[in-house]
Amino acid sequence: MALADARAICQDLATRPADLAREAAALTALCRWTGRYAPMVARDSADGLMADISGVPHLFGGEAALREDLQSRLERAGLTVSSAIAGTRGAAHALARHGGGIVPDGRLAEGIGHLPISALRLDHDTVSGLARMGLSRIADLIPLPRAPLARRFGQSLVMRLDRALGQYAEPVAAAANAPHFGVRMTLPEPIGLQSDVMAALERLLARLCDKLAQHQMGARRVRLELHRVDQGAAQVEIGLARPMNDAARIVALFVKGVDKIEAGFGIDALRLTAPVIEPLAPEQISAHHRVQPEHALADLLSSLGNRIGFDRVLRLLPAESLIPERSHKIAPAAYSAAEPMPAQTGPQRPITLFSPEAVTGPSGNPPARFRWRRMHFTTLRATGPERITPEWWFDDPAWRDGLRDYWRVETEQGPRLWLFSTPQTAQGSPNWYVQGEFA
Amino acid sequence: MRSEADPFTLRPARVHEAEGRGRRAFALFQAARHAGPLIWILPAHIPEVPMLRGLPQGVGERLHLLRPSSEADLLWCIEEALQAVPVGLVIAEPQKPLSFFAGRRQQLAAETGRTTGLMLIPTGAGSNAAETRWQCQPLAAPTKASADSTLHRWNTNKNKSGTIKDWTVNWDGTSPAFHMVSKARERYEPTQPSR
Numbered sequence: 001m002a003l004a005d006a007r008a009i010c011q012d013l014a015t016r017p018a019d020l021a022r023e024a025a026a027l028t029a030l031c032r033w034t035g036r037y038a039p040m041v042a043r044d045s046a047d048g049l050m051a052d053i054s055g056v057p058h059l060f061g062g063e064a065a066l067r068e069d070l071q072s073r074l075e076r077a078g079l080t081v082s083s084a085i086a087g088t089r090g091a092a093h094a095l096a097r098h099g100g101g102i103v104p105d106g107r108l109a110e111g112i113g114h115l116p117i118s119a120l121r122l123d124h125d126t127v128s129g130l131a132r133m134g135l136s137r138i139a140d141l142i143p144l145p146r147a148p149l150a151r152r153f154g155q156s157l158v159m160r161l162d163r164a165l166g167q168y169a170e171p172v173a174a175a176a177n178a179p180h181f182g183v184r185m186t187l188p189e190p191i192g193l194q195s196d197v198m199a200a201l202e203r204l205l206a207r208l209c210d211k212l213a214q215h216q217m218g219a220r221r222v223r224l225e226l227h228r229v230d231q232g233a234a235q236v237e238i239g240l241a242r243p244m245n246d247a248a249r250i251v252a253l254f255v256k257g258v259d260k261i262e263a264g265f266g267i268d269a270l271r272l273t274a275p276v277i278e279p280l281a282p283e284q285i286s287a288h289h290r291v292q293p294e295h296a297l298a299d300l301l302s303s304l305g306n307r308i309g310f311d312r313v314l315r316l317l318p319a320e321s322l323i324p325e326r327s328h329k330i331a332p333a334a335y336s337a338a339e340p341m342p343a344q345t346g347p348q349r350p351i352t353l354f355s356p357e358a359v360t361g362p363s364g365n366p367p368a369r370f371r372w373r374r375m376h377f378t379t380l381r382a383t384g385p386e387r388i389t390p391e392w393w394f395d396d397p398a399w400r401d402g403l404r405d406y407w408r409v410e411t412e413q414g415p416r417l418w419l420f421s422t423p424q425t426a427q428g429s430p431n432w433y434v435q436g437e438f439a
Numbered sequence: 440m441r442s443e444a445d446p447f448t449l450r451p452a453r454v455h456e457a458e459g460r461g462r463r464a465f466a467l468f469q470a471a472r473h474a475g476p477l478i479w480i481l482p483a484h485i486p487e488v489p490m491l492r493g494l495p496q497g498v499g500e501r502l503h504l505l506r507p508s509s510e511a512d513l514l515w516c517i518e519e520a521l522q523a524v525p526v527g528l529v530i531a532e533p534q535k536p537l538s539f540f541a542g543r544r545q546q547l548a549a550e551t552g553r554t555t556g557l558m559l560i561p562t563g564a565g566s567n568a569a570e571t572r573w574q575c576q577p578l579a580a581p582t583k584a585s586a587d588s589t590l591h592r593w594n595t596n597k598n599k600s601g602t603i604k605d606w607t608v609n610w611d612g613t614s615p616a617f618h619m620v621s622k623a624r625e626r627y628e629p630t631q632p633s634r
Contacts, residue, residue: 293525297476300523304505307519308512312483314504316491328491330504338500341491344613349493351467351612354486380579381586414577415460416589436490439464439577439589439612 020046030079037070042174045121048096050089052172057085063102086111089172090164094119094138108165113139120160126153138164179215182273183207190229190266197226197258197267198251204272205247218243218280222250226261227269234261239310241301241334243278249299253306301333310334318342322388324353324435325398347386348408350418350436356398359419362432366407366419372434377411384408385421401425408438446606447593447617448472453570454521454545454556461575461591462559463487464612466530469557470502471495471615475527478520480505480513482534496614501527510535521548521556529556535564542566565597572597578607590620 007013027043034041034049037056044050053066060066063085074081084095086103091112095101098119103111112119115138118127130153135141141149141161150158162168183204191197201224212219223237236257244250305313315333318341319326327349359370366382384407390399402424409417418436425431449455449469457465467489470477477498479489483506491499505520507513513533520529537560546568549556558569565572578590589612594605610617 293475296523296525300520300526301503304516304519308505308507308516312506312508314506316489316499316502316504318491318499324490330488333503341494341496341499344492348612350490351493352463352487353490353493354488410579412579414579416577436493437463437487438493439467439591439610 037066040172040174042172044089044093048093050092050172052174053085067102088164088166089170090120090160091166093121094164109139109142112164113137113142117141120157120164122157122160126157129153130157179211181208181211181215181217181219181277182271183211184269184271186269187267190268192263192266194258197261197263197270198255200270201254201258201272202247202251204270205251208272208274209245209247209250212245212274212277212280213282216279216281217274217277218245219250219274220276220278221274222254223273223275224254224257225271225273226267227271228264229266229268230264232264236261238306239302239334241298241305241310241313243280244298245280249295252299253302256306305334321391323391323396323399324349324388326391347383347406348438350438353436356420356433356435359432359434365421366409367432370432372417375413377409377413377415377417380410380412382407382409382419388420401431406435446604447608449555449557450570450600451555452549452553454542454549454558454568455571455573456558456560456565456569456597457573457575458560458562458565459573459575461577461593462573463489464577464591464610465573465575465593466557466559467495467498467612468610468615468617470498470528470530473528473555475501476525477502478505478526478529479503480507480516480520480529480531482506482510482513482532483508485532485534493612495612514541517545517556517558518548521545521554522552523554524552526552526554529554530559531556532559533564534561536560537564537566539567542568546570569597570599571595571601588618588620 003015023046027047027049031041031043031049034051038051038053040052042050057063057066060069067083067085070083071081082096082100084092084100084102086092086095087105087108091103091108094112094115095103098115116136117130117138117140120138130136130141135144138161142165146158159168163170185200185204187200191200208219208222219240220243221237221239223235226234226236228234236254238250238253238257240250240253301313310332313333314330315336315338317329317331317336317339319329321327357372359367359372362370366379366384368379370377385405386407387403387405389403390396401422404420404422406418406420409419411417416438417434418438419432419434421432447468479502481488481504489502489504494502505516507516510533513531517529517531517533520526537558543566545556545558558565572595574594574596576592578592580586580588580590588609591608591610592605593608595601595603597603607620608617609620
C-alpha cells in the first residue's frame, strides 16, 4: 500500500522514515542474544534471524517449549515477533513469515503446503507468472514435474522448492564474529611490584599486537585494567599519535601510568584492550633496525599527548578563507596530516595573530600616533588599506562590525603592527584595533 | 666552528635564549634555517599564536604547536622535545624566570637528543646555563631609501664560546636569506653638494 493511500484511510497515521542502519544494528544485537538457543545464528534477509537448533530443543523441554520460551522472552522485552521451527531453512523462513508454528519432522510438504508461493523467497516475476497459470500455493507446485517447471521459470524456482522440502541441503551460514582486540591474564599469586606489572604487560602486549598485526590493524588507544585481590580495580589508558602495533614502543608509554597505580594487597588479574583501532597496512622493516624519523616523531607526539592531552598537541593547517582568524586551522597533530602551504600571494601577513585589541588615542587615518598596551607609538609609514569583508555565510560575533580596512603600520619605535579600522561602525570615527605583529 | 660570514648559526645540541620584542621573529628566522620537524611550545594562555600565512616558506608544514596549561608541563615538554632525536629545533616561551637547575637540565636533554633549543624569555628572565642569549628588537627603517627593508637589531649579550656582538639585519620574514646592514656612521660629507 502506498503511503498516500494509507494516509487517506487513516488520517492521523504516524509515520517515520526507516533507519536502516539502526535497524541492522538492533538485529545484530538480537542475533547475539539468540546465541542462547543455538550455536549457529545468522541474519536471514533484512528482517529475520535464522538459528540452527539441531540437538538443542531437549535442553528446553522440546521444540514447542523452546519456541514458547523464545516468544515470551522477546515479548517481555517489548518485541513482537513471529517464529517457526521446521526441518529446513526454506520451510522455516516461509512459515515464520506466514503465521509461524512448528512443522513436525518428516512432514514438511504438509506443513508448508498451504502457504502461498511467494513464501519461497522467489522474485516477483516468477510469482506472478505462476499465479497466471493458476498455481498459488506451494502444495500446487509439489506434484508438478520438475523439468518443464525449470524450463519455464528457471532453475531458481526448482532450487528454492527443493531447499524448502529438504531435498537440497542449505546450511545456516553464520557470519564470523568480529575480532575482539582484548587479552587478559590471571595470576596464581598476586603481584605488587612495578617491574612485575610491566613484565605482565609486556606479555599481554605481545599477544595483543600479534592479534592486531594479524588483522592488519593498529591501536589508537590502549587500555590496561588491573584487578586487585580486594575486588578493587585500576585502569591506565594511553593514546597513540598514529595507529601502531609495535609492542616495544607502546610499552614505553605505560611506564608513567603504571607508576601511579596503587597495588594494595596485590594485583591478580590484568586485562588489556584496544578500544580504538584503525587499519594499519604492513610496513617494510628496514634492514638496519633504525627507527624511522616519522616513527620517532610519532612516539614523541604520543608521549607529549599522553601527558598534556592530545588536544594540546597541535598543527597548523591552511584553510580557504581571507578572514585572518579562519585562514588557518589549528588541528590536533595526532588526528591530522601536514599539508603543504599554498604559495602566498597578495599582501604580506603578520607572523603572530591575536584577538583584536583596541588602541587608544588614535589620531588621523591611518593613525599617526596611538597607544597600545601602555606604549606610545608614532607611525613612520603605513601600507594599505587592504579591505576584508566578513563572510556573510558565517555569523561570527567578532565580525559584526562589518568590513575591515587592514594597514601594515611601521612605527618609529620599531614594532611593525597590523592595524585595522572598522569604517562601517555607527559612531562617527572608526575604531582602530591591533591584530598582529609582523617580523 | 661558526664562520664569521654567518654569525647567526646557533651552536647545535645546545639551548639558546632570545629576549626582546623581536624574539618571535628571531625564532622564526632560526626555524627557517633548521631542517626537520619544529616544535613551538606556547603556554595555553598566551593570546599570540603563529599565523600560518605569515610564516617563512617551509616552516608552516613542519611546525607543531604545544599548548601546555602549566609551567611544569611546559618545562617537561621542553625536555621531552629536546630529547627526541628527529626534532630540528625546539622553540619555547617560558613565562617564569628559568632557574639554573631547569636550564642545566635542558642543556643535558639537548645533548642527549642532539637537538637545538631556543627559549623565548621575558627580558632578564634567562638562566645562566644558556649557551647564548640574544637581544632582538625590530628596528624602524629611518630613511626613504630603506623603506622596503625590515630591519632587526640582533645582539648577543651572553655567549659561552665567543664574543658579544651586535648586528643590524634586513630580513623580510619569508625565506632564510638575510642581508647585513652596515653600521650607521656619522656623516662627514656635506648634506648637499656644494654649489
